[in-house]
Amino acid sequence: MTPEEVRAFFDAHWTVRRFKEHRMPAEHLDVLLHAAQRAPTDATAQMYSVVRLVDPDLRREAAEATRNPHLATASEAFVVCADLRRLRVILEDAGYEFGDWPAAAVHFSVGDAVLAGQNLLLAAELLGYRGCWIGGVLSALPWLAGRLALPPGVFPYAGLAVGVPDEEPRSRPRLPRALVVHEDRYREPDALELREGVAAMAGITSRGDWASTLARYFARGGTMEAREPALRDLLARGGLLAPGGGDFEALVETANAAGFPDVVVRRRGERFEAWLDAVERAHRGEGASATEAVREAVREAVEGSLKSGRGPDA
Ligand SMILES: Cc1cc2nc3c(=O)[nH]c(=O)nc-3n(C[C@H](O)[C@H](O)[C@H](O)COP(=O)(O)O)c2cc1C
Secondary structure, X not given: OOHHHHHHHHHOOOOOOOEOOOOOOHHHHHHHHHHHHOOOOHHHOOOEEEEEEOOHHHHHHHHHHHOOOHHHHOOEEEEEEEEOHHHHHHHHHOOOOXXXXXXXXXXXXXXXXXXXXXXXXXXXXXXXXXXXXXXXXXXXXXXXHHHOOOOOOEEXXXXXXXXXEOOOOOOOOOOOHHHHOOOOOOOOOOHHHHHHHHHHOHHHOOOOOHHHHHHHHHOOXXXXXXXXXXXXXXXXXXXXXXXXXXXXXXXXXXXXXXXXXXXXXXXXXXXXXXEEEOOOOEEEEEEOOHHHHHHHHHHHHHHHHHHOOOOOOO
């Protein structure tokens, strides 16, 4: 391929949300899934799973729950998940103890999931299909995790719908390259350059105000804040985030919700000790700070209640 052809291919990327009714031939689906699995992956660990949505009822429900109708109408729909579960089971089966690296686990498993999903989408685009990533799955996280029977350690990154477009091609703008690509060291843009960048994105919305679109998602009271608790909860259940996020008040609330009305913290010399006490059970944590001690006790309590089949808020 020439550079011009490569540029033309990427210029022809556009997200599609309206699809023609169309059944994807088996060999096309096969090559999309092959492309997903050929993606580079950290340490060859393949910390992702792709759940193909086949059942029409499930696709309809997912479309409604996430308010993304294209999950139901595209030729094919997938939920691309970060997956630490399979890696854990492989290691434990081989006699190893899974390491304690929750932050890196989120980091690399999300990376693996994105690379696999984007490979799938690029393969689809090479075949003439178009698609849509669907972060909206995060708005229906508890429902989706239950409906897809996702075990602890597996969490959806995003949905992915692929099919034959039923809408006009639309090329959406990008920020000027100088704001995104840096040489040798990070360069903070000045206010004017940043405003020009925002202006360059104006075409993305009918009102020509990119910042207000961003605000709907990312500002105080936006969609992302609304999604946060369910994602934190799912990550905590997979041992990928300290239950309650980490600050003291949130940890106490998590302990209370897990059925422990009393949280007792004591200093023991240089260390702290925390007890979560209920009539019939107690959990102890220890750490260099009161917060760390409570975090350990809450982690124990939440994992214990999960193992015994009780939800943390049972
Ligand atoms: C991680 C991710 C999540 C997205 N979530 C949604 C979504 O929930 N619903 C939707 O209609 N589009 C979604 N999109 C599509 C973006 O809105 C789209 O890629 C962006 O506006 C740029 O447009 P383009 O892909 O046509 O260049 C998502 C894209 C990404 C990469």
